[in-house]
Structures are given as C-alpha cells and as structure tokens.
Amino acid sequence: MTLPNDNIIEVLAAQAHIWHHTFNYINSMSLKCALQLGTPDIIHSHGQAMTLSDLVDVLPIENNAKILDYIFRLMHILIHAGFFNQTKVNNKEDEEEEGYILTPTSRLLLKDDLLSQVPYVQTELDPYFMDPWHSLSKWIMKGDESSTTPFAFAHGKPLFDCDTPLVASIVIQHCKGVFEGLKSLLDVGGGTRAVAKVIANALPEINCIVFDLPHIIEGCEASKNLSYVTGDMFQSIPSADAMLLKSVLHDWSDEDCIKILRKCKEAIPSKENGGKERNQQEWEKLFFDVGFTDYNIIPTLGLRSIIEAFP
Numbered sequence: 001m002t003l004p005n006d007n008i009i010e011v012l013a014a015q016a017h018i019w020h021h022t023f024n025y026i027n028s029m030s031l032k033c034a035l036q037l038g039t040p041d042i043i044h045s046h047g048q049a050m051t052l053s054d055l056v057d058v059l060p061i062e063n064n065a066k067i068l069d070y071i072f073r074l075m076h077i078l079i080h081a082g083f084f085n086q087t088k089v090n091n092k093e094d095e096e097e098e099g100y101i102l103t104p105t106s107r108l109l110l111k112d113d114l115l116s117q118v119p120y121v122q123t124e125l126d127p128y129f130m131d132p133w134h135s136l137s138k139w140i141m142k143g144d145e146s147s148t149t150p151f152a153f154a155h156g157k158p159l160f161d162c163d164t165p166l167v168a169s170i171v172i173q174h175c176k177g178v179f180e181g182l183k184s185l186l187d188v189g190g191g192t193r194a195v196a197k198v199i200a201n202a203l204p205e206i207n208c209i210v211f212d213l214p215h216i217i218e219g220c221e222a223s224k225n226l227s228y229v230t231g232d233m234f235q236s237i238p239s240a241d242a243m244l245l246k247s248v249l250h251d252w253s254d255e256d257c258i259k260i261l262r263k264c265k266e267a268i269p270s271k272e273n274g275g276k277e278r279n280q281q282e283w284e285k286l287f288f289d290v291g292f293t294d295y296n297i298i299p300t301l302g303l304r305s306i307i308e309a310f311p
C-alpha cells in the first residue's frame with residue numbers, strides 16, 4: 001500500500017491518537033498502583049525530594065534490587081502524567097541526583113488530607129466499577145437490562161463523595177452570594193452531610209437540613225444550625241427557602257429528575273429568591289418543564305458548576 005506524501009503526517013497523527021487511547025489505561029493503573037504502595041504519602045513524609053533508592057528502601061516491597069527498575073518506570077509514567085515531579089537533591093553519598101517531589105495533583109492523593117481524593121480513585125478503579133466496561137458491547141448487543149452496565153450507578157448508596165469538602169469549601173469561598181438572604185437550606189440527598197456541615201459552619205444564620213434516606217441519616221446528631229430529616233425525595237421533600245442538590249440529579253433519568261425537581265419546587269415557599277450528564281439546553285428544558293421561572297449557571301467548580309433554579 002502506498003500513501004500520498006501529504007497524507008503521511010495525518011495518518012501518523014491518527015495512529016498516535018489511537019495508541020494514545022488504547023494505552024490510556026496505563027496511566028490509571030499506574031495511579032492505582034502508586035496509591036496501593038502509598039507512594040504520595042511516603043514522598044510527603046520524606047520531607048524533601050526523594051531519590052529512587054530512598055523510595056525503594058521504604059516502599060512495602062520484597063525484592064528491592066530487582067524491583068528498582070520497575071519503580072523507576074512506574075515513576076516515569078506518573079511524572080509524565082503530572083502526578084509527580086523531579087528536582088535535584090543530594091543523595092546519601094552527597095552526590096547530586098534527581099529526586100521525586102509531589103505536584104499539586106499528588107497533594108490531593110495524600111490519605112489524610114482533608115481534600116483527599118484517594119477513596120474516590122480507589123473506588124472508581126476497583127474491578128467492581130471497571131469490569132462492566134469490558135462487556136459494554138456485549139450488553140449493548142444483548143440489551144440485557146438485568147446485568148450491570150458502566151452507566152448503572154448504585155442509587156441510594158453514597159459510595160464516594162470525597163470531593164464534597166473540596167467543593168463545599170470552594171462554594172463558600174467563591175459563591176457565598178448564592179446563599180444570601182436564606183434562612184433555611186435543605187441538602188436533598190445530602191449523603192455524608194459534608195456540604196451541609198461546611199455551609200452550617202460558615203453561615204450560622206442559615207438553618208441547614210440534611211435530607212436523605214433513613215439508613216443514611218441513621219445515627220446523625222443535630223447540632224446548632226444543622227439538623228437531619230429522613231424521607232424519600234420522590235414522595236415528599238421538607239420545606240426550606242432553598243434546595244441544594246449536589247451529585248444527585250445526574251444519577252437519575254429525565255423522568256425521575258422532573259419528579260425530584262417538582263418535589264423541590266413544591267417545597268420552596270413561593271417568593272423571589274432563590275443518570276446522565278446534561279448540557280445547558282437540557283438543563284434549561286428540565287427546569288422550565290418543571291415550572292422554574294429562571295436559572296443561573298455559575299461555572300466556578302472546575303469540571304462542575306453551581307446551578308441556581310428560581311421558583
């Protein structure tokens with residue numbers, strides 16, 4: 001087969017594109033391995049750039065000598081992926097050598113960090129969530145609704161919401177205005193109540209109520225301006241000045257979303273304040289179908305946004 005000259009660059013770029021996507025899993029699997037080995041925490045505790053041999057000495061591995069080369073390769077992938085960086089440091093022999101340091105990304109991969117993403121990454125990269133992707137085409141061909149698809153999330157289980165403290169802190173720092181004038185706020189499907197806790201602490205004038213299924217709320221003790229109510233959002237939602245729905249609607253179909261939003265709207269006293277990802281038009285349609293009169297998208301949360309819907 002001969003290729004016209006002017007096509008060669010394009011074909012090579014196309015091949016690179018395919019390879020890039022074919023080997024994408026190497027990044028996520030290397031990340032998983034680094035977390036299982038506790039690498040970010042080890043480098044962090046070292047207190048300065050950590051040489052390869054220092055790292056291998058403390059990693060929980062059996063055959064240090066043999067494994068050194070593999071750790072080097074693993075770290076090379078992770079540096080390339082932006083999880084670690086390198087800088088010059090003096091080794092035990094007082095010679096200058098490259099040492100590994102954390103990046104802003106791996107700071108979020110420290111186990112005890114308030115904003116740690118470790119449980120989230122570990123959960124998402126668990127075979128429970130990954131295996132269904134291997135049989136997506138099979139499922140699509142058979143249309144067997146009884147088996148698990150990657151799109152099927154475990155409704156009713158707050159499996160991971162470790163991004164919540166991060167999101168809540170950003171919301172309070174940068175979007176405090178959305179809470180202005182509220183006397184009460186209901187966190188619908190509030191899960192592990194991390195958002196409500198942050199809001200209740202930062203805004204003591206607002207009565208924050210976490211609303212979720214009974215087994216989620218079980219054992220939660222109310223404090224000052226934070227309380228808990230159990231129930232089913234499809235049946236009835238307690239009244240409050242505003243409803244907060246974080247990481248809830250994307251778990252439900254349009255039909256279910258409309259039901260939830262209707263219940264929310266019914267539960268907001270009428271006054272002037274205020275299972276798929278959707279684009280702006282789709283959100284707009286949902287809000288207007290339910291009867292909300294206006295909405296506002298505040299894109300301050302990285303990949304996510306705050307959406308205000310006005311009754």
Ligand SMILES: C[S@@+](CC[C@H](N)C(=O)[O-])C[C@H]1O[C@@H](n2cnc3c(N)ncnc32)[C@H](O)[C@@H]1O
Nearest residue numbers: 156158161164189190191212213232233246247
């Ligand atoms: C993905 S979690 C989100 C938790 C929290 N909003 C956050 O962002 O951290 C979804 C939450 O919706 C709750 N939920 C599911 N079905 C519900 C229902 N019918 N009524 C009330 N809450 C429900 C779950 O228990 C879970 O806590």
